[in-house]
Amino acid sequence: MVRWQPGTRERLQAVALQLFTSEGYDATTVARIAAEAEVTERTFFRHFADKPEVLFAGQEGFLGMFSDAVRAAPDGTAPFALVRLALEGSVGFFPEERRAWSRARQVVIDATPALGERELGKLATLTTRLGELLRERGVAEPTATMAAETAVTVFHLSFAQWIAPDEARPFRTLVHERLDALTAMVQSAG
Amino acid sequence: MVRWQPGTRERLQAVALQLFTSEGYDATTVARIAAEAEVTERTFFRHFADKPEVLFAGQEGFLGMFSDAVRAAPDGTAPFALVRLALEGSVGFFPEERRAWSRARQVVIDATPALGERELGKLATLTTRLGELLRERGVAEPTATMAAETAVTVFHLSFAQWIAPDEARPFRTLVHERLDALTAMVQSAG
Numbered sequence: 436m437v438r439w440q441p442g443t444r445e446r447l448q449a450v451a452l453q454l455f456t457s458e459g460y461d462a463t464t465v466a467r468i469a470a471e472a473e474v475t476e477r478t479f480f481r482h483f484a485d486k487p488e489v490l491f492a493g494q495e496g497f498l499g500m501f502s503d504a505v506r507a508a509p510d511g512t513a514p515f516a517l518v519r520l521a522l523e524g525s526v527g528f529f530p531e532e533r534r535a536w537s538r539a540r541q542v543v544i545d546a547t548p549a550l551g552e553r554e555l556g557k558l559a560t561l562t563t564r565l566g567e568l569l570r571e572r573g574v575a576e577p578t579a580t581m582a583a584e585t586a587v588t589v590f591h592l593s594f595a596q597w598i599a600p601d602e603a604r605p606f607r608t609l610v611h612e613r614l615d616a617l618t619a620m621v622q623s624a625g
Numbered sequence: 626m627v628r629w630q631p632g633t634r635e636r637l638q639a640v641a642l643q644l645f646t647s648e649g650y651d652a653t654t655v656a657r658i659a660a661e662a663e664v665t666e667r668t669f670f671r672h673f674a675d676k677p678e679v680l681f682a683g684q685e686g687f688l689g690m691f692s693d694a695v696r697a698a699p700d701g702t703a704p705f706a707l708v709r710l711a712l713e714g715s716v717g718f719f720p721e722e723r724r725a726w727s728r729a730r731q732v733v734i735d736a737t738p739a740l741g742e743r744e745l746g747k748l749a750t751l752t753t754r755l756g757e758l759l760r761e762r763g764v765a766e767p768t769a770t771m772a773a774e775t776a777v778t779v780f781h782l783s784f785a786q787w788i789a790p791d792e793a794r795p796f797r798t799l800v801h802e803r804l805d806a807l808t809a810m811v812q813s814a815g
Contacts, residue, residue, distance in 0.1 A: 578806045621811040
């Protein structure tokens, strides 16, 4: 069902998600996840700090993709171009083979308030980091914060659409669609 | 200190906020608030459904101000113009005499995670309602949702600035500053 392979870390994530889905997040212990993945609990904790992290791990890498693209841009790149670069940088984190896993993961998160809060916290961190990065590059306020908030809004709306039931278009297309909608909206204001 | 008068409802809010500030939110009971305001607990509950509502009441009126401005706009008004109207509509909710109360209220909310969540929930409701309203007016997706998210972002960043320690400019000025920053950002992208 929810495959996304290989390696111990990925196997633990796939097994955990399957258990969360079939038996509930709260009812699933780390011992059970480890047993199903045929590793020791100690191995689990070598990969993940705690049970929720099995759903959130890798997000540092995601933050990196988001911000590396901004860091690599030449001096004087306009703020909205930096927003586009950050979003383009995030696209690689959402290949087609990840979509089924992301969909199942979201069902678990939506059913578990504490996980929903952790998810919101991660988005808030993303906004804060991006705002800092833009200010470091000389973008003034309130533009830096508006740009960071806008980037994260486009990101999370694109992600929500990417995992919507009948959506088949790639993540990149959905990001562009939302950026274009924002641009058209602001420019049509007259 | 934190005055904002008159009427029983407003007195209860002022007294509650003062107690939350001096003795802590969790340590302050409804009985204590009622006693300090010289009313019965029953009177408290005629005005507020529960203790947290003393900090959130009136938000229905706020939602109304936000959306009435959109409803009153002529057919065919561009989506970004509707965003501006919604934000202009909200300005009346934040007169100068409310600023000290809002600042003290935010300190209590930031110190109490459950209140922070309720605050986030109210912002999410605002986004959802505004998105619905825009779709009812014929704004297509993903523009309607982008517009609603953008409006609420401008709103909450303007509010955060309005209650910042040394800020003296009116709410309206801060809203315009953020809308202008967004417009300039998007248009400068080339």
